[in-house]
Amino acid sequence: MATEVVVVGGGFAGLEAAFYLRWRAAGRVRITLVSSEPQFYFKPNSIYIPFGLDPGRLLLPIGPAAERAGIRFVTARLEGMDPQEGRLFLASGSPSHLAYDYLIIATGARMRPEEIPGLGDHAAQIWTADQMLDLRGRLRKLVELARQGHRQQVLFLVPPNNRCSGPLYELVFMLDSWLRRQGVRRQVDISYATYEKGYIQAFGPRLNEVVELEFARRGIHGVRNWIAQEVLPNVVRFAHGETLPYDLLISFPPYVASTWLPPLPADDRGFLRTELSTRQVVGYPHIFAAGDAADFPVKQAYLAMLQADAAAEQVAARILGTEPQQVFEPTSMCIMEQFDTATFAHVPLRLTGDPQRPVEVDERANGRYRVGVSPLWRMGKKLLGYYLPWRFRNGLPFHAGKPWAAMEAGLKVMSTLLAR
Ligand SMILES: Cc1cc2nc3c(=O)[nH]c(=O)nc-3n(C[C@H](O)[C@H](O)[C@H](O)COP(=O)(O)OP(=O)(O)OC[C@H]3O[C@@H](n4cnc5c(N)ncnc54)[C@H](O)[C@@H]3O)c2cc1C
Numbered sequence: 265m266a267t268e269v270v271v272v273g274g275g276f277a278g279l280e281a282a283f284y285l286r287w288r289a290a291g292r293v294r295i296t297l298v299s300s301e302p303q304f305y306f307k308p309n310s311i312y313i314p315f316g317l318d319p320g321r322l323l324l325p326i327g328p329a330a331e332r333a334g335i336r337f338v339t340a341r342l343e344g345m346d347p348q349e350g351r352l353f354l355a356s357g358s359p360s361h362l363a364y365d366y367l368i369i370a371t372g373a374r375m376r377p378e379e380i381p382g383l384g385d386h387a388a389q390i391w392t393a394d395q396m397l398d399l400r401g402r403l404r405k406l407v408e409l410a411r412q413g414h415r416q417q418v419l420f421l422v423p424p425n426n427r428c429s430g431p432l433y434e435l436v437f438m439l440d441s442w443l444r445r446q447g448v449r450r451q452v453d454i455s456y457a458t459y460e461k462g463y464i465q466a467f468g469p470r471l472n473e474v475v476e477l478e479f480a481r482r483g484i485h486g487v488r489n490w491i492a493q494e495v496l497p498n499v500v501r502f503a504h505g506e507t508l509p510y511d512l513l514i515s516f517p518p519y520v521a522s523t524w525l526p527p528l529p530a531d532d533r534g535f536l537r538t539e540l541s542t543r544q545v546v547g548y549p550h551i552f553a554a555g556d557a558a559d560f561p562v563k564q565a566y567l568a569m570l571q572a573d574a575a576a577e578q579v580a581a582r583i584l585g586t587e588p589q590q591v592f593e594p595t596s597m598c599i600m601e602q603f604d605t606a607t608f609a610h611v612p613l614r615l616t617g618d619p620q621r622p623v624e625v626d627e628r629a630n631g632r633y634r635v636g637v638s639p640l641w642r643m644g645k646k647l648l649g650y651y652l653p654w655r656f657r658n659g660l661p662f663h664a665g666k667p668w669a670a671m672e673a674g675l676k677v678m679s680t681l682l683a684r
Pocket residue numbers: 272273274275276277278298299300301307308309310311340341342343370371372373390391428431522523554555556557563564565566567568597598599
């Protein structure tokens with residue numbers, strides 16, 4: 265009889281886990297994929313929405329993709345569970361409950377701007393497509409005012425407990441390039457304040473260096489280790505007493521888990537406690553967690569998919585009675601869009617156990633920490649933007665088979681030539 269596996273979440277981790285498991289254990293497994301949304305949203309490319317991209321181009325219907333892979337798809341919200349009985353309770357959908365032999369949880373995160381008084385009321389945010397469209401409107405207004413001769417101040421803000429600052433760095437560089445093209449850059453002051461001790465702290469000293477050079481080249485005023493305490497209309501107050509003014513505030517708020525699932529063990533933000541390499545939820549041998557929903561401190565689509573592969577591999581190995589072929593080795597890969605150029609980073613990471621600086625570059629992976637800046641990396645970002653939706657649309661995992669081997673080889677060649 266086929267083993268019943270339920271995967272919850274229709275994002276990067278959920279789709280990757282479901283498609284990977286199907287690819288590895290076809291015929292031996294019955295997979296049900298549950299998601300509160302019927303569409304997959306390709307969030308990393310939502311950075312283009314404020315500058316004109318139609319958000320509809322980032323949506324992919326999950327139902328047909330799952331059907332292609334022979335996976336049952338249920339649109340419903342997971343509300344609770346009984347891990348002793350292996351049962352899930354669903355709201356807003358049919359059926360009202362599901363039974364599983366193995367469960368992979370990939371329900372992602374959500375924003376909690378309320379942690380910083382005033383942030384939710386005064387800042388433009390970047391989590392949803394609607395927020396990105398709202399930002400588009402605010403940027404157009406800003407350009408209009410700048411053209412009329414009203415000097416404008418834009419402040420980018422990363423508060424503590426944001427777990428993925430990269431996109432805000434992309435947006436500040438993209439905005440600078442875009443304002444130059446609009447011919448109004450001189451009328452706009454841009455500042456960037458982050459709680460991090462180094463810019464894009466999680467990705468180590470080389471990324472910090474790149475950002476410092478870019479801020480200097482572009483005339484952006486950057487400050488680190490500034491902890492936002494309160495947001496008032498037109499000014500942000502920081503813990504050490506300083507303030508920064510703004511006409512437009514753009515922020516990426518603190519993260520919490522999207523779904524709290526007692527009695528599963530979780531940290532104080534609801535992120536599920538997992539064994540690092542296998543993604544098994546601590547104390548629950550049949551339950552795994554991948555992506556933003558789990559307790560790995562850096563939240564990223566690339567890391568989410570690596571975790572999903574590792575979780576699905578564990579489940580596949582148990583069903584097939586084989587040894588797992590891979591485990592989760594935290595390595596981040598990202599390409600940071602800047603419009604006039606782009607920055608590539610390949611960063612092997614290590615957990616430190618220090619809550620102030622929970623990850624650091626893994627020095628043992630000497631030579632694999634690579635960073636490069638070149639307009640050619642924009643092509644790499646475009647390629648990933650086509651490759652990933654193409655794989656998912658066809659019910660196939662991102663990291664598997666010959667297409668991924670070819671993609672990886674291409675990235676390696678580019679990284680040898682264009683990064684150090
Ligand atoms: C603007 C922006 C740019 C980014 N750029 C990059 C980038 O360039 N590179 C990169 O690697 N990462 C990037 N990220 C981060 C990346 O998007 C996330 O890390 C990634 O989406 C996490 O994937 P996930 O599957 O864990 O969660 P999500 O993609 O958030 O998916 C969660 C899924 O679970 C579903 N769900 C939630 N709760 C429930 C429930 N209770 N029941 C059923 N279903 C539920 C949701 O509907 C969704 O389908 C960016 C993020 C943002 C906001």
